[in-house]
Amino acid sequence: MDAQVAPEFPDSIEWLNLAQPLRMAQLRGKVCALAFVNAGSAWSMQRLHDLVTLLGRHRERLNVVAVHVPRFDHERDPRRALKRLRGHGFQLPLGHDPNWTLWQHYGVEAWPTVVLLDGEGRVAGRLVGDGPLRELDAQVGDLVRALVPQSLNPQPIELRRSGEPELPLRFPVGLAVSGNYLYVADTGHNRVLECDQGGRILRQFGSGGVGFIDGPMELAAFNRPRGLAVERDLLYVADTGNHAVRRIQLRSGDIDTVFGAGRPGTSGDVRVVDPRSVTMDSPTGLALAAGKLYVATAGDNRVWSFDLGDHSLRCLAGSGRLEVADGVGAEASFAQPVDVAAVQQMVYVCEAAGSAIRAVNARTGAVQTLVGRGPWEFGAEDGARSAASLQQPLALGLDPESPRLWIADSGNDRLRVLRLGGGEVSTFELPRPLHGPAGLAMAPGVAWIADTDAHAVLRLDLANGDLHHIPLGE
Template sequence: MSVTNFNTDLFRDLTFDLLSGIAQDPTKFDELNNAYLNKFHERTDGDNLRQYTREIYEKILSLQIVQSNSGVQLKDTFHETIIVVYFWNFSNVHSSHTMQKMIGIDKRYSTAGVTVIGVHSPKYEHERNKANVRHAVEEQSLPFAVVNDNSLQVWKHVGCQILPTVLIFGPDSLPIFIFEGENHVQHLELFLVPVLAFYKSSVRAPPNNALSIKNSPEDLPTSGAISKTKKFTYPSHICVTSSGHLCISFTGSNQLIFCEIDGKVLDIVGTGHAGMADGDIPQCEFDSPHGLVEYNNCIYIADTNNHAIRVFDPNSRRVVTLIGTGRLGTDKIGGLKRSQQPIASPWDLCITESPFDHKLVLLISMAGQNQIWAYAFEETQWWNDVILQKNSCSAIIGSGTEENRNSSEPMTAGLASPRGICNGIMNGEPVLFIADSNSSTIRVVTLHDGHVANLVGGDADPTNLSVFGDLDGSGHNAKLQHPVGIAFHYPSSQLYITDTYNNKLKRVDMKTLVCSSDFEIDTDRKKQRGETNSAKFNEPYGIAIFEHYLYIADKNNSHIKRIDLDQGTIVRHRFDLSETLNEERSFGSKQAYLTILLADPLQLREGNAGTWIIEDEDGFKICDGELTRHTSDQTLLDYIPRDKQVAQLKYELMVCQDENCSMVNGIVQPANQTDSAIEFIIKIDQRETTNSD
């Protein structure tokens, strides 16, 4: 492939010159922008520019589209639409801030001749896996095609320097703009509209919006009320109330469920549509709700994509906004009251006492500002003789610079996208623990003076945010990979951590300060089902402790796991929706049935009889579950979106003859499949049980 004289550095300089000119005199936006577009179109080295574009297109075409059955043919769009190439990854909070902008651009302009292509450019090892990227895409319901640049070949070829980065190309393959960083990408639409006008005669919109990624029927919006067909997907955080209730946030469903500790669901909070609406629980809306905490019999919610703190009152069954304007904030000091104060991507919450007057405050891990903020329920004294005014919200930890810097002065410390926070005890003193995700560290803050120190993970260099891994140990010798959830167990003085991108639960013993893996994956299938002390996690996220139980939001499995800390057992927590939702959930779905045929005298084990997983043709899990009753009759397993292409069912069964039980596993294809139902049949004879011993 020939080397073009035009490169990204030149591209960057040209765009920068335009932006600088507009910044000097914003009234000349149209004049400067039109002159820029005309100048590009009149260049005599157009072949070199197109060669630059073609090389990028070829790199993109060599990658796999993450979404299954998308129907997207990228090569058909490169010469008829305006191409917007969006470099992002799912761990990066700046990508999160701009993702809503990109979704909006796709929805508004895809029929006008704009094609958005997401190029996922990973930082972490966990992000290189296509299945994990696909989960992130599904969680956010991205409407445009995303390719998995797991080896960063497109990123390196372009010479990207920062996330997010956006490139815009014309239908004539001329490069037009490069926007780098969150602040520039936020203004993308201002420049895209003139480009559409400039290319009006040559842009051809795809027929019937063919490039949009089609959501499954269960993901389609319904109007005005809670969807009876929508599943709860991607649980994020968990709160156990003083009355012994559970509240769980679901980022994929944009809802909360409020239930009894045994799983009986009392309320579903939110319509399930992404939005920001207060009101009664059937009408209110959230956008990617995360952290939860109880105060004064109400649940406080970190409504991340709305950049707001919301409050759910289970008694009045209403939701109101406490903090935030609904727009991304840039303020790193604060001090305004309630909804006047803009904030950025709140992720987790906890209630703590002022070390001086013992009044309670709401602490917020503000991932978007790399800080910890405090909301004062009443006038409160804080560090450095600061008085937090009643109903005000202010930064109390972190300079706002993204780094891994410890300090005796809390406002000069550097955090990196903190996503978890909890109270605890260390050396007999009350402290705060922070899961500082992008530095892959756990930080500890002494409450009496605000001193910020490292507990485990990361690197001694405060500017190095690229040290991560999976290693037990103490201090910097321990390695984590993007930890998120954190909870302190006071009776045992153990700090529990979800090491999210290592798919592990870890704990730090406060006596030894050693971080060790806990409840690890084991090859013993019985352990994987939770009969002893092991389980499979897939991005474990928020955690909460109630008595001797640890609840974990196993996000990508869309499960809640419950660990008995006394017994060392782990089970999937079940929820009973029978008194909350209409049980008829077949709209837009097909029912999946399983029939098990056992030769005499075989029978399934009483109680936990086995597990099953239904997979699509790419080998990705559609749904899974357990068989918990003694039966060989036809069993309804789950409801599956009608457009899902089901390939197979994997199973593991405990089959018994008298008192002798053995594990039987295998794979079966659908025996029958229609638009409304799919049936699997498992046949087991005595030879299989003998061979499996």
């Protein structure tokens, strides 16, 4: 396959952001990284961000083309796929392969896979998974240096100028409530907002520019912050793009790093002395309980426990393998854990790729599956836990007034409820549909919902089902 000429893009590929369908001839004369990705995969998105970094180094000699291949039914809709990819700000050709046609042409077997093409349009290599950037950089660099100058004048690749509407929020995800304050991770704007519950913005944490900078709230910087957890005058932030957990001192507004080196990796159990020496892999969800901060890391399929007293960080559970498997500690496996909720010694885990809800005993590390059967089994069925199904859930919330776990069932655009203690899964009927909800915060009688793909935050009255748009910054 190493000398094979890359096949032409089939007509079934839907180009999400191009004025005209892309042809292979337009890529010749430069090295091309053809990335087969899934918009909901943390590893795929990390690999695309790696390629954007390389594009900055080799812009005149490198093309990057992303082809989205769906895992879930809802991802077959090109509009949903484009929404998720836009949330990362990618400015490169984005194709959609709903029937896995191009995937099969290249014999791809896993997300992400990067197929490298030389300047003649021949397959020159492939990398599977989200391995070290240096390996990808080395292979791209070798091909760039081997380019032979050509007098090609191909039709330029023209990106459409359309995008998301200019709104106060852009793909909000994490939510937290403390007293009369509502905190919002405005993920697409790389900032965290403090608001009153009517939607008036009181403070902005982070400059809004992409960066990994501690300091005063107006100078500090985040990179795609997601999960939030608040306790008294401290707000913890899962700074996903920086592979770090950050902390906002709410009295002063100052921001510092709890742990995270700014690059993906798995640290192992450590006592955190130098925060920037600890590697994490796409932390996305946070929860506080009994003096511990629990962290879901979507990039390495693990759940971590950080002791706020002695600053010890340990892996609570997870082998690193992508699967839904019960067990104790490292014997158990998760399928892209994206959010956590905790009470006393019980940690509940929401898994996007596994379409599952799990429970972890914080004392023993024992993991039990509450809902879900595996990465390729999903649906929208209510009923007994053993028969109920979800589709790419992205957030959890514990009801403070009853033993219920609320679930943002993003792939189905629904709000679901799991009654704890052996109860059933049900759908909470809403007066209007949701749009890719990816954040939840619970208060007595109220659920706050990040309606992520609609760039909105909603307030749900649990007693009467009234659903209201909160005009943040409007």
